[in-house]
Amino acid sequence: MTSSSSSEGPLSLLRITVRRATVSGRFFLVYGTGISVLLGVTLAAFSGSNSFPSAFPLFLPIFGVVGSMGGLVVFSNDRTKGVLEYLIAYGVSPRRLFANVLITSLVLASIVVSVAIGVGVGVYVAKGHGVSSYLALALGIYAIPMTLASAAFAATVGVYWTALSSPRQGLNSPIGLVPFVGILPALATLGTLVGLGLSGKSSTEVFLIVLGTAFGLIAIVVLVLLGMIGRLLRRERLLSPA
């Protein structure tokens, strides 16, 4: 929305988009949250004290990305149904629409990761384990930021993919395929860390460098695509079929 709109406008648009995303993308949200909670509870309750801190944080970004798909579902539906067309006519810029999807995806990913960590760590602690510095570090500087970064990456790629392709539904649609693309940064980072660990080059410094590089690259991709949206995503791309 342009600056001349009321101050309530953009906030309302975002708020209602988040609400719609939880309804339209409820399958993804329930699935992402449910599986991550199930995984966390299983690891915390039935495996050894080391399995939970080492495995649980690694899987969170994958389910966070899946749970964040509601933003893209709303964007895709709105494009097909002509809602984007109306919003543009009322002065909402494509960049605002993009930012809306991005923030909505981050909110949904936050819901998944918050619930999963809350329940998983809660069960882990209830089973008599303490929250080690390793677990805190793995969650604080890997799981949470990587979930958000992956969700942002997935939303960005998804918006471009949806806008640049003809409307279609099902697994062959951007919504069906983007989760697989969205988890690539997390898998690549994980692969790098595992590879470095196997080659004996693992240390806290290396861990931080790899993570910092990964987050930096994802941030650059997201910001560049966001910045170029006016040039790359012409308004025609956001209209319903004539």
Next chain:
Amino acid sequence: MDAKLWASGLEAPRPIDGAEIVCRSVTAGYLGSQVLHEVSFTIDEPSVYVVLGPNGAGKTTLFRTLAGILQPYQGEVLVGGEPVDRQTSRDRLHYLSHVDGMPDGLRVREALEFYARVERATDSDVERVLDQLEIRELSGRFMARLSAGQRKRVSIARVFLRERSIYLLDEPTTGLDPKVAREIRALILRLSHDRIVLYSSHNLFEAREIGRYVLAIKAGRLALFDRIENIRSSRFVLGIRVLEPSDALAGFEREGEYFLKELPGPEQVPALLGDLMSRGVKIREAREMENPLEGLFT
């Protein structure tokens, strides 16, 4: 449905606030492909302007360009003297697309509240249009569960959330049952007393009923912009329906219940009807059988 556009207690329609549409040598389209070619016209009189043309002629592209959704490759669109992509211009326009544009995942009332926020309308405006379009009984239902006609009614309700000077209505009555379509036309006619309404339709009788001017688009070019009353068919055929058969109509062709007579023009109608009545023909109805707007599609 209450044909009164603005509920009591709300301010009466203001005179059109200097809004006019100037479309100056506009060439527009999609992804570099030109659909409209050098379209120029000026609209400054409150009225209904019917936009006609065959499928693919460029009507929707024209509406999208006038609404500031598509940016012209050449030329410019001015609303009230300002480029259409300025917010002040956008605030003068209402655009109703040929698709309903209603968001899924929301109930009807929530969908209208969504647009009310976007347009800076109030909750009381939402209540007003729920009654005005007689969709209050749908207000608790999810948009995705509505029929196409019901979705269209909700979509039209959105247009009445706030007053605007210019209304761009792309096939507003498509998919509506005849009763609702008639009521929508009544609303639009009332609007047009002091607003500019551009209205596209494939229903030529509807177009003739509601429009004062016609803009005909053919192959992306403005083929005609004139008052509808000035448009004449290549031939004028009068259809006469009678209360009881008469020998005076023996030489007439038949089409259903109508006796047909081709005349040089409408000026000859009174004389023909006078002649028939003087010969005892009891006329129930007489009408022009060919819609002059049909010629704009060929």
